[in-house]
Amino acid sequence: MKKLFAALALSAATMLSAPALASPNVVVSIKPIHSLVASIMKGIAEPGLVLKGAGSPHTYQLKPADAELLQNADIVFWVGPELERFLEKPIESLPKNARVVELEDTPGLLKLPLREGGAFEAHDHGEEDHDHAGEAHDHSADDHAEGDHATHSHEEHDAHIWLNTSNAKVLASAIAAALSEADPANAPRYKANLDALDGNLDALSAEIKTTVAPVRDKPIVVFHDAYQYFEKEFGIRVAGSITVSPETLPGAARISEIHDKLGRLAAACVFAEPQFEPRLVNVVIEGTAARTGTLDPEAATLNEGPDLYFALMRGIAGSIRDCLSAR
Numbered sequence: 508m509k510k511l512f513a514a515l516a517l518s519a520a521t522m523l524s525a526p527a528l529a530s531p532n533v534v535v536s537i538k539p540i541h542s543l544v545a546s547i548m549k550g551i552a553e554p555g556l557v558l559k560g561a562g563s564p565h566t567y568q569l570k571p572a573d574a575e576l577l578q579n580a581d582i583v584f585w586v587g588p589e590l591e592r593f594l595e596k597p598i599e600s601l602p603k604n605a606r607v608v609e610l611e612d613t614p615g616l617l618k619l620p621l622r623e624g625g626a627f628e629a630h631d632h633g634e635e636d637h638d639h640a641g642e643a644h645d646h647s648a649d650d651h652a653e654g655d656h657a658t659h660s661h662e663e664h665d666a667h668i669w670l671n672t673s674n675a676k677v678l679a680s681a682i683a684a685a686l687s688e689a690d691p692a693n694a695p696r697y698k699a700n701l702d703a704l705d706g707n708l709d710a711l712s713a714e715i716k717t718t719v720a721p722v723r724d725k726p727i728v729v730f731h732d733a734y735q736y737f738e739k740e741f742g743i744r745v746a747g748s749i750t751v752s753p754e755t756l757p758g759a760a761r762i763s764e765i766h767d768k769l770g771r772l773a774a775a776c777v778f779a780e781p782q783f784e785p786r787l788v789n790v791v792i793e794g795t796a797a798r799t800g801t802l803d804p805e806a807a808t809l810n811e812g813p814d815l816y817f818a819l820m821r822g823i824a825g826s827i828r829d830c831l832s833a834r
């Protein structure tokens with residue numbers, strides 16, 4: 508009934524400009540995933556977005572308008588409870604006919620264990636030579652007996668699955684499949700959009716490899732541990748993070764541990780993130796030769812839409828290269 512009323516409330520103008528076949532009402536949790544969904548839905552409709560603006564999925568609180576958006580959705584795409592904890596309850600209370608796609612469960616996705624401990628001490632590679640591209644170089648969680656424990660209680664995978672173009676292709680394929688199933692009339696369009704996106708993601712991967720080639724393997728320190736998937740694809744070396752996850756601010760011990768490590772590594776660059784207080788970054792680099800930059804792994808500063816994913820990935824690569832090559 509709700510949908511019927513919504514349809515009746517549409518203005519005549521909207522109805523005239525709408526596609527001949529009603530497409531499902533699609534809602535997406537966060538901007539990077541929304542961007543992939545928007546690519547797949549190009550020429551059909553624009554998906555709704557829950558976390559707009561500069562919020563972080565780690566700390567966001569659901570607003571009444573978000574709840575309304577979700578209640579009217581036919582399909583909801585989200586990463587999963589490890590990332591968007593603010594959606595866990597609202598998703599449980601969705602109408603029974605709403606389809607929920609938890610993308611972190613997508614088969615074929617590269618999933619990496621959460622790292623613990625500020626400076627990843629068990630993986631301090633020191634001067635040894637190593638190959639980041641090799642699958643054998645696995646940041647296995649069981650190496651990290653020490654350090655602070657993350658608050659995540661199950662599975663303990665790093666949920667920033669989108670920061671890798673191979674994963675983006677797997678996600679895009681799952682998104683297209685879910686949309687085609689819900690909306691078979693538009694399936695050929697979803698498929699064509701998926702093929703185009705796949706090609707663009709391959710090109711993006713090649714472009715970023717070129718961007719970061721001059722600075723591969725130079726250590727950086729990041730604000731929160733969001734970049735494993737990016738590191739794996741592009742051979743970036745993250746020597747530590749100021750916090751595992753922004754829900755938990757680091758204690759003094761962790762800050763001084765990272766500060767010491769910066770000194771030992773003669774590192775390089777420490778990156779703030781736009782939605783978090785940069786004061787901690789300044790504390791960490793005090794008295795070291797490290798430079799600072801900004802990375803935006805959750806697209807806080809970017810405008811939503813199909814191009815966002817590309818701007819997001821290029822932005823990270825460009826900031827890393829700029830900061831490291833200025834040394």
Ligand SMILES: [Zn+2]
Nearest residue numbers: 565667731733
């Ligand atoms: Zn994050």
